[in-house]
Amino acid sequence: QQQVKQSPQSLIVQKGGISIINCAYENTAFDYFPWYQQFPGKGPALLIAIRPDVSEKKEGRFTISFNKSAKQFSLHIMDSQPGDSATYFCAASSMEYGNKLVFGAGTILRVKS
């Protein structure tokens, strides 16, 4: 119930293409869904986050799509660039559980130039 399932495990996209990473959760108590970007040897950096009251949020080239009924959310990276090559983690949390983040397993994204 506390798991967040993330797919794919790895992804290769051509420069300029769209990268799509998907996550699914079971616990309906989750009410905050952030995405983090992590480069090797660095800490995760918050990219974008969404709450269940909206179905989509866009910030620059990054968009989260959220489907509450399906308990799924996804990250879309438009016009993907080689500099976007990193590991991406989805996560979920709830005030009910002390705002602890439950992380997905991560997706290694490689953007080919």
Next chain:
Amino acid sequence: GAVVSQHPSRVICKSGTSVKIECRSLDFQATTMFWYRQFPKKSLMLMATSNEGSKATYEQGVEKDKFLINHASLTLSTLTVTSAHPEDSSFYICSARDPSVADTQYFGPGTRLTVL
């Protein structure tokens, strides 16, 4: 976004020694900080929740006597790995929750611990 620092960025120590890692929120006050451990090519594993002025809450399977956490102020939490052994070698990352931006956790740059 808010800035969280960690010190040191990497440390190498001998087996049996203790190592202290500091986590600071630089431009906000964090009543709650979290400590994670990350193995190569793996996701982040929550070790404990650190609350200012009270005892830390440890996740199941994490030895509280092994990983001592102190949250002495609203901007500083420390993790001490006591009597470190090679199996404690890992990447340790802290995060701090900014109460003015509800639920948002900002992560530090991480500390690479190598125990010889």
